Amino acid sequence: MTTATTGTAAARAAGAAGKPxxxxxxxxxxxxxxDAMAEDPTVHVMGEDVGTLGGVFRVTxxxxxxxxxxxxxxxxxxxxxxxxxxxxxxMYGLRPVVEMxxxxxxxxxxxxxxxxxxxxxxRTRGAMPMPIVIRVPYGGGIGGVEHHSDSSEAYYMxxxxxxxxxxxxxxxxxxxxxxxxxxxxxxxxxxxxxxxxSKSDWSPEAPAPVExxxxxxxxxxxxxxxxxxxxxxxxxCLEAAEAAQxxxxxxxxxxxxxLVPFDDETVCASVRRTGRAVVVHESTGFAGPGAEIAAxxxxxxxxxxxxxxxxxxxxxxxxxxxxxxxxxxxGVDRVLDAVARxxxxxxx
Amino acid sequence: MDSLQQRSSTVQEPPGAAPAHRPTPPxxxxxxxxxAPLLPEAEPLRVLGTEAVADxxxxxxxRLYAELIRxxxxxxxxxxxxxxxxxxxxxxxxxxxxxxxxxxxxLEERDWLFPSYRDTLAAVARGLDPVQAxxxxxxxxxTGYDPREHxxxxxxxxxxxxxxxxxxxxxxxxxxGDDVVALAMVGDGGTSEGDFHEALNFAAVWKAPVVFFxxxxxxxxxxPLAKQxxxxxLAHKAVGYGMPGRLVDGNDAVAVHQVLTEAVARARRGGxxxxxxxxxxxxxxxxxxxxxxRYRAAGEVETWRAHDPILLLERELTERGLLDEDxxxxxxxxxxxxxxxxxxxxxxxxxLDPMDLFSHVYAEQTAQLREQAAQLRAELDAExxx
Numbered sequence: 184m185t186t187a188t189t190g191t192a193a194a195r196a197a198g199a200a201g202k203p204x205x206x207x208x209x210x211x212x213x214x215x216x217x218d219a220m221a222e223d224p225t226v227h228v229m230g231e232d233v234g235t236l237g238g239v240f241r242v243t244x245x246x247x248x249x250x251x252x253x254x255x256x257x258x259x260x261x262x263x264x265x266x267x268x269x270x271x272x273x274m275y276g277l278r279p280v281v282e283m284x285x286x287x288x289x290x291x292x293x294x295x296x297x298x299x300x301x302x303x304x305x306r307t308r309g310a311m312p313m314p315i316v317i318r319v320p321y322g323g324g325i326g327g328v329e330h331h332s333d334s335s336e337a338y339y340m341x342x343x344x345x346x347x348x349x350x351x352x353x354x355x356x357x358x359x360x361x362x363x364x365x366x367x368x369x370x371x372x373x374x375x376x377x378x379x380x381s382k383s384d385w386s387p388e389a390p391a392p393v394e395x396x397x398x399x400x401x402x403x404x405x406x407x408x409x410x411x412x413x414x415x416x417x418x419x420c421l422e423a424a425e426a427a428q429x430x431x432x433x434x435x436x437x438x439x440x441x442l443v444p445f446d447d448e449t450v451c452a453s454v455r456r457t458g459r460a461v462v463v464h465e466s467t468g469f470a471g472p473g474a475e476i477a478a479x480x481x482x483x484x485x486x487x488x489x490x491x492x493x494x495x496x497x498x499x500x501x502x503x504x505x506x507x508x509x510x511x512x513x514g515v516d517r518v519l520d521a522v523a524r525x526x527x528x529x530x531x
Numbered sequence: 532m533d534s535l536q537q538r539s540s541t542v543q544e545p546p547g548a549a550p551a552h553r554p555t556p557p558x559x560x561x562x563x564x565x566x567a568p569l570l571p572e573a574e575p576l577r578v579l580g581t582e583a584v585a586d587x588x589x590x591x592x593x594r595l596y597a598e599l600i601r602x603x604x605x606x607x608x609x610x611x612x613x614x615x616x617x618x619x620x621x622x623x624x625x626x627x628x629x630x631x632x633x634x635x636x637x638l639e640e641r642d643w644l645f646p647s648y649r650d651t652l653a654a655v656a657r658g659l660d661p662v663q664a665x666x667x668x669x670x671x672x673x674t675g676y677d678p679r680e681h682x683x684x685x686x687x688x689x690x691x692x693x694x695x696x697x698x699x700x701x702x703x704x705x706x707x708g709d710d711v712v713a714l715a716m717v718g719d720g721g722t723s724e725g726d727f728h729e730a731l732n733f734a735a736v737w738k739a740p741v742v743f744f745x746x747x748x749x750x751x752x753x754x755p756l757a758k759q760x761x762x763x764x765l766a767h768k769a770v771g772y773g774m775p776g777r778l779v780d781g782n783d784a785v786a787v788h789q790v791l792t793e794a795v796a797r798a799r800r801g802g803x804x805x806x807x808x809x810x811x812x813x814x815x816x817x818x819x820x821x822x823x824x825r826y827r828a829a830g831e832v833e834t835w836r837a838h839d840p841i842l843l844l845e846r847e848l849t850e851r852g853l854l855d856e857d858x859x860x861x862x863x864x865x866x867x868x869x870x871x872x873x874x875x876x877x878x879x880x881x882x883l884d885p886m887d888l889f890s891h892v893y894a895e896q897t898a899q900l901r902e903q904a905a906q907l908r909a910e911l912d913a914e915x916x917x
Contacts, residue, residue, distance in 0.1 A: 253706055258733070259729075259732050259733055259736055261729040261732065261733070263695065263725060263726055263729050264695050264698075264726070264729030264730065264732065264733045266695075267692065267694070267695025267696055267698070267699065267726060267729065267730065268695050268696075268698050268699035268702065268733055269699055270695070270696045270699055271695065271696035271697060271698060271699025271700035271701070271702070271703065271713075272699040272700065272702065272703040273699075274678070274679075274684065274696065274699070274700050274703075275699075275700045275703035275704055275707070276703070276707075277703050277706075279699075291725070294689060294692060294726070295692060295695070295726075298689045298692060299689075299692060299696070302673075303685070304891050304892070304893070304894070305673070305891045305892055306673040306674045306685050307673075307674045307677065307678055307685060307891075308672060308674070308887075308890070308891050309890065309891040310674075310677040310678060310679060310680075311677075311678050311679065311685075312894060343892055344892055344893070346893075366894075367894040368893050368894050397897070397898075443897070444897035444898060444899060445897075445898075445899065447898065447899075448898075
């Protein structure tokens with residue numbers, strides 16, 4: 184099990200030769216694709232603007248130049264066409280990595296995703312796997328106008344046949360994307376937009392280990408309650424846990440990293456120890472990811488719980504205009520309020 | 532047509548200086564190339580009953596005939612199997628056999644077929660085991676064959692969604708240096724779907740070796756073509772994407788085979804995609820669940836029976852002395868043998884393992900699926916003990 188310190192060993196190693204240059208999550212993602220493309224000629228990157236421009240977030244920067252336009256391809260602007268073509272390419276033995284540019288732009292591709300990408304292995308009794316990675320920059324907090332800040336993970340999670348992963352650290356961005364590209368199953372790879380420019384001393388010269396998909400990680404140890412979160416809400420929960428310390432609340436923070444498959448083991452081990460849990464995410468709460476997570480915890484840890492499992496989620500509204508999004512996104516205060524509602528005084 | 536496709540750009544020089552009183556065109560705009568080479572013929576191509584048939588290879592004509600007879604029998608047998616409850620549903624291609632077979636026979640072994648749910652017959656004509664081709668419709672598994680082994684994609688139930696797959700596969704094959712062509716089949720209703728348009732656009736931009744084959748059989752379940760599109764023909768849609776559109780008589784097996792063979796050859800030599808529309812008619816209802824008398828008159832069906840694909844070819848073969856009573860009987864007997872074997876094999880109950888439900892969701896079962904598999908296992912064991 185890795186912890187928040189993942190990658191610092193590599194950083195220290197690099198430090199011996201000189202101080203490592205901080206890398207951003209966007210750079211780590213680019214590096215993951217670059218390394219995968221260099222190792223495996225069947226890996227192809229494609230999408231709108233991924234070539235010459237290097238992606239609107241520059242995540243694919245330089246790939247077309249290094250590997251040619253046949254390996255990093257600017258496609259026509261049509262998400263169903265992009266993913267549909269990727270299905271055919273995968274049928275012929277390629278490993279496409281497609282970019283959907285923005286969360287809400289992926290919706291035209293849903294039929295291809297649900298009817299074909301997710302089901303092809305099953306329809307053909309394993310004869311035709313779909314090793315496709317669908318990169319979706321998702322979530323809010325960057326001041327984007329409407330259709331640029333959705334958190335669509337519940338739709339993907341509800342679709343059997345898909346893996347759904349989301350990194351929260353620079354190290355995981357590299358490790359999880361490498362694992363996603365290596366996977367023989369389709370992976371919806373959700374990239375938290377507002378963490379694209381988060382930095383770490385991670386050194387691309389000594390890459391972080393490639394983590395298997397499906398493992399959650401304890402980002403902060405604690406004894407009083409567990410915050411279960413992922414993606415853009417991980418830094419929020421870590422900050423809340425620091426603030427809670429002043430109140431005498433010792434919080435554990437779990438970064439799920441993989442929503443499908445779900446790591447019941449790590450989550451339940453933590454909740455059984457702490458007896459209290461809050462699920463935190465940006466996505467809407469009603470029928471959102473937290474509903475599933477809270478239900479799983481309740482089913483497995485009922486006798487260990489000192490309080491109901493609470494959810495801190497985005498409101499059940501269409502994503503708000505950017506000038507109001509700070510009221511919608513779960514922040515540190517809202518997380519702390521929920522922690523306070525865990526009948527804290529009942530703890531002996 | 533090829534020379535047009537080989538140009539690096541479709542822009543051309545203006546024909547002359549614009550008159551002084553007219554505004555000059557905006558900077559980025561140039562007059563487009565004459566689209567005429569892309570336009571379909573005014574009339575669907577016919578070979579049978581024309582002078583052109585004299586050039587047709589007698590061996591090809593006889594092969595097409597035998598396959599049409601077999602295909603018709605396959606359609607009637609499969610339809611009968613729905614009445615016996617052996618198939619959940621069968622979308623018949625009776626009346627459209629020339630399209631199914633003419634198209635399938637235009638492919639080389641290394642090429643790929645991307646069929647819609649109605650194109651079982653094309654898959655069988657390509658050599659797929661008839662029982663394997665029917666598992667989707669019987670309900671024992673979704674796809675009863677290994678697509679890679681036969682180079683036949685799973686029969687696609689969602690409309691037109693298989694077309695971008697054909698483009699991606701053809702594109703991938705070309706990137707790998709293989710001269711593989713993908714044939715993507717779709718009905719007239721499917722041409723209204725977004726995936727149809729995206730596939731054509733991608734194929735033209737990528738110059739992918741794909742042939743799009745539209746079987747216009749008059750109805751999308753009950754909706755006639757006039758309520759489906761306002762285009763002059765479905766083949767005309769090709770022009771907007773920069774690929775040639777071809778119109779063919781879909782009941783003329785020789786014409787279908789010829790047009791598709793040309794389109795496949797063009798794709799193989801790097802000429803890019805072609806859109807072919809075959810004008811045909813669905814003699815049977817959409818499926819056994821449909822009542823075709825609610826939306827079309829008996830007289831219309833009879834008109835098309837007079838233009839039956841088997842009738843057209845049989846007449847030609849008989850007139851040329853290539854087919855006599857013995858030949859007809861031999862073809863009918865071969866078809867009957869196929870039907871008897873199909874009946875017998877379809878009458879055997881498939882042996883299913885319920886645990887297969889969890890076998891092919893992911894490469895490795897997730898912990899969640901392992902738990903659910905254990906639950907089903909326990910239920911099955913309890914059933915066994917009861």
